[in-house]
Amino acid sequence: MASITLKNLKKVYDNQVLAVSDFSMEIQDQEFIVLVGPSGCGKSTILRMIAGLEEISGGELYIGRQKMNDVPPRDRDIAMVFQNYALYPHMTAYKNMAFGLENRKLPKEQIDAKVREAARILDIEDLLDRKPKAMSGGQRQRVALGRAMVREPAVFLLDEPLSNLDAKLRTSMRSEIIKLHQRLGTTFVYVTHDQIEAMTMGDRIVVMKDGVIQQIGTPAEVYHRPANLFVAGFIGTPPMNFLPAVLEEDAAGYCLRLGGSALSISAAGSPLSQECLARYRGCRITLGIRPDQLTLGEEGLPAQVDVAEALGGETYLYLECCGVRLTAKLPGTVTMPPGATVHIQIPPQQLHFFDQESGRNLLCPSAASAAAVISEPPSELLAEPQSPGPKKRSLLAKAKAFARTAHREKTTD
């Protein structure tokens, strides 16, 4: 068992691609941390740097109190579960699980006891004599977990371990892993691009994009107080609705002008501070509202039903409102024909307010959590790479724009 400290970690690949920039965080002992983000955001690179499979270009990595930058993987006391399970195909499940212990020259009886104990916990005792190709995806996954378990490592690293499983198995394996974490009481670092996994499994979630941390927080914090537009859009199913609006002052206090309609928010009842309201008066902002916060009523913003998806327990209404597409998550009893006009009610206290340029959530306390992690635009992001491809160029341009905006925001604050 050990804590992990990552200090300004940076990874630049040989082709000058910056995968991770200035990544700093403290992972507590026995904590279940989930790194989540879209493909190519650098989450697996972080995990591989912790494992020692990827060289660290800059910064420091500590496991416990020991600096691990130059320690080979086998001496880091970690175990990793790979996305493709990485089971040795020529070995039986038993041999796969025993291999790590044999390398450590443990007595045979001890190896046998550990393997059988892990197999009992994971309910794979019947599979011990089978080779991976004779197992299903779920069984392979269990063997991979067993292989990691028997070593009793200080840290468990899991790299999208459920992504190759079908939806049903994924759900059951999710709870298995949570139970395993509770049982073992070891530090878990889990990488996924599936925000449901992140929300359900992690003690804390690290949301990443383009190699930069967007937000670190508990699932509830990340869901209810997303640091920026990216986090708000990434976390939550269906994703948060965004509407462009102008904050205006009126007789009753303030109102948000959405196309031809206006949504009144009284100064006292507004989730935004007086200072913020005054600062953004007359400015364009982006409103965010979760689909489950939208309701239908006699009054409200007029919207047209595009599609209604009845899922039994709930209905998703895809609406056209103020020139934007919105999703409403309603009770399963609601039925609407396509083309019908409805009135949606937006509770102002459930609204999120985002700066239109930086994407920062204006409700976040001082927006510090976001600004702190995207503080300085990394010089690598601003410098031209040697010869990036068209895709990388586009990503780099986006990263540059984001970094510059974030930097500008911070300096104006």
Place this chain on the structure above:
Amino acid sequence: MRLHSRSQKKYLSRGALTVLAAVFAITFLLPTVLTITNSFMSQTELAANYGPVFDSLKGGGNTYISDQVTLKFIPDMVSFSQYETVLFKSPEYLLKFWNSVILVVPIVFGQVAVAALAAYSFMRYRGRAREILFFVYIILMLMPYQVMLVPNYLIADWTGLLDTRWSIILPGIFAPFSVFLLTKFMRRIPASLIEAAKLDGASEWRIFTRICLPQCRGALCSIAILVFIDYWNMVEQPIILLSDPEKQPLSVYLSTINAGEVGIAFAVAVIYMIPSLLIFLRGEEYLVEGITHSGSVKG
């Protein structure tokens, strides 16, 4: 009607192709079948069939095949006299067979071992030096062996290995083709397997022996078969590098069997074929697997 003619055309073309394939098959099989069946003929029967050919040779003429040759496939009476002579009465044939074995076996094992180690290095270590070295290997592989004979001869002479079996064994062990084939095969092994082994605490040697090699069993077998067949049939190397006839392998000795011993030549040829045939039959599955996987993988 059109459909009918189309299917007719299809059958006709398929039939023509089958006939063509049969002709090729017979052309290839005929000498082998002739060798095997004729090895069971008595000396008298062979003389009756091929007498004129050898007469013309004895006369000092250059004609090898004459008009009077009678190709006979089925012996009048099965005789093992040729085999008896080869196996029990003429030890020099077995000696040559043994010469072939002691030349080829070290080459096969040596080449497989060296290729496995080299291919593992090519798989594991990345960088410009690796790419250049691998390119050199490919260039060497493309060169026919005959091109390398003169340098090999000079080096063998310089090192004092000329007229020793090492002059054939050493260049045989360090052949580039196996390295190329095995590298291609090893690159198919997922990197995550190696990484998992590293995290499991395996040393580089243990990763090589316990993870990599077992997965390359097919490729290793196919390389061993190809190398065996290649070196079992070698002629140029022993002729140039081994001047001592006592050390010559059977492949070279076969050509020196004189005309009067044609029956023995057939029997020796059959005995000579057996190891290659057995190895091929035993490892055919691996051979196909090794070659197809090596050819289809990305580099």
